[in-house]
Amino acid sequence: MKRFLNSYTTMRVLLYLGCVVMAVWLMPRKAANNYQYELGKPWAYPLLTAPADMPVYPDSLSATLARDSIDATFRPVYKRDISMEKQAVAAFATRINTLDSVNLTPRQRNKLINSLRTLLEDGIVDAGTYARIRSGAMPQVRFIHDDVALSVPTDKFLSPREAYARIDSMYASDSDYRNAIMSSGMSQFVRPNIIPDTVRTKLLYDEVMQKAMAPIDVLMEGTKIIDRGEMVTPQVYRNLQTYEKIVHRHEPTHVNMHHYPIAGQTLYIMLVFGGIYMFLYYFRRRIFMSDRAMLFIMALSITFLLLAYGMNETIGNGLYMVPFTIIPILIVVFFDGRTAFFVYVSEILLAMLVCAYPLEFMFTQWTAGVVALCTMKELTRRSQLVRAAFYIFITYTLAYVAVQIIQTATIERISPRMIGVFGINAVLISFAYVLVFVVEKMFGFVSSVTLVELSDVNSKLLRELSAECPGTFQHSMQVSNLASEAAHRIGANVQLVRTGALYHDIGKIENPAFFTENQHGVNPHDALDPYQSARVVIGHVSHGLRKAEREKLPSVIRDFITQHHGRGKAMYFYNTCVNAHPGEEIDPAPFTYPGPNPQTREASILMMADSVEAASRSLKEHTPENIATLVDKIISSQISQGLHNESTISFRDVEAVKQAFIERLRTIYHARISYPDVNKEPVSGK
Secondary structure, eight states, X not given: OHHHXXXXXHHHHHHHHHHHHHHHHTSOOOOTTOOOOOTTSBOOSSXXXXXXXXXXXXXXXXXXXXXXXXXXXOOOBEEEOHHHHHHHHHHHHHHHHHOTTOOOOHHHHHHHHHHHHHHHHHXXXXXXXXXXXXXXXXXXXXXXXXXXEEEEEOTTOBOHHHHHHHHHHHTTXXXXXXXXXXHHTGGGGOOOOEEEOHHHHHHHHHHHHHHHTSOSEEEOTTOEEEOTTOBOOHHHHHHHHHHHHHHHHTOOOOHHHHHHXXXXXXXXXXXXXXXXXXXXXXXXXXXXXXXXXXXXXXXXXXXXXXXXXXXXXXXXXXXXXXXXXXXXXXXHXXXXXXXXXXXXXXXXXXXXXXXXXXXXXXXXXXXXXXXXXHHOSSOOSHHHHHHHHHHHHHHHHHHHHHHHHHHHSSSTTOOHHHHHHHHHHHHHHTTHHHHHHHHHHHHOOOOHHHHHHHTOTTSHHHHHHHHHOHHHHHHHHHHHHHHHHHHXXXXXXXHHHHHHHHHTTGGGGSSGGGSGGGOSSOOGGGGSOHHHHHHHHHHHHHHHHHHHHHTTOOHHHHHHHHHSSTTOBOHHHHHHHHHHSTTSOOOSGGGBOOOOOOOSHHHHXXXXXXXHHHHHTTOSOOOHHHHHHHHHHHHHHHHHTTTTTTSOOOHHHHHHHHHHHHHHHHHHTOOOOOOOOOOOOOOOXX
């Protein structure tokens, strides 16, 4: 026992420390002065002041307007390539004057040369610049001469194509000129001579932009930037960005600025996980004592916490995309609603460490968790998860809208993107059905879905019970109905009791004729002594357990087989043996079931229902008084023998169970009216 306690304590401590270390070690590290904030939302931190004289830059809206204005009015710098002009004119003159095929006089040739010179003097630009001029985006350009900027209209500028087209149109009616233009290849000399000066353009643009974005004011050291609850306006948002730049340039590395936040996070996480441990220890001792249950709950918590860390760091609003409500859904499927809600709230408290707006996050997640638990009290069909996911999506949306209206007093800041995030969350929740089966295989739990499948009377084992032991099968069905009603009355697991009742007597398949409900006139016990009869009857427990193991029934169902008689006695054969040996002391061990006694409320209900249903068949008259007396006598006898001492069932539960049995048995054995026969009157003859 001492070794067990040491092992048990060590396992719990290691599990606790492991989860704390993982949560702290993998938590995203942020600087001490790193804040999370959004435009148009309240500031969630204490008063923030300027750490030094801090420039106030224009807010994002003003900066955008200034930038747009500069882009619309800024005149780029161009330069004129004089040498290229001279070279082009000289080369064309040489070409046109040396061609024998040109039928032009010297005067006509000079006219063509002057036409090219005029076009170049007016200015030829590249096609891209000409397109901007035609669109009206560049009415003027700048030329810099002797460090003096001159603005020049662009209305005379042409592209090479347009310039050549103009020359072509000027001499369109004269074939000699056209022949000369074509023969001399004049298009080769119509090239851009107004060229962008990208270096000076960039310098001037940067200078203008720097002036526009220059500080408009100065916040003196110690001046308030923003206080808790105040709205983050565009100007405040810009001031906060300036604050972060200043702080990051002078980031302190002193130990108290670096280690204190980690120490606080560690203490916070230890307290939350410690709260889970305390709750389970004091209010859910059976869960706390189960290694598998504790490993599942802590692994589920740490998995979703690490998922929250990752999503929050990689995706905008990714924390709201994490399907936290899967936690209460899974826990309520395998345990109970109170445990599910406590662990869920603890998980949200842990995730709040990396959330920019913890109160908003807590409110939305709390409302979603309540709806998840209310809609998933018992999972028996896949459609329940789809319906729950839809309700959770609606709840998330309504909670988000409520918070936004409270914070901003308007619906204009409601983000469609957040609605989409909630939709993704809901889709992920619908996959919890798959996780239920994964958890069952990994941890050996049994969900209500599996119990519903096992309670199908067309399953192989129940069909065998019905065929081999029809009386036992009917008895099991009646016990199932009685136990289910009682479980419903006291808030126990109805589906578990119903399924356990159907399988509790499957051991009788080995020797069906030795049980009265399957006998038809011949009783094999007449040929046996009480010891042999007791051994056969008691053996149905061990036979049933072996059969359940072969069929791989879950352990919770096997527990009903071993506990439905507990450590009680086969009283009929024990009393028969005592009466046959008057004055002798009879050892009760051969007549005692192997047990153990019921360990849960559900097992206690089944034991009571099994005995009551069997005994009710022996009543000669099923009057309300006889039924009530029988139920009270049997259950009181079991309690006096201590058969329910190890169970968690309370005396209040026992009274409710008695009342449920009495009412149900009255319904089963109520008196039926007899239908009268039709009187046959003789037909009179005529």
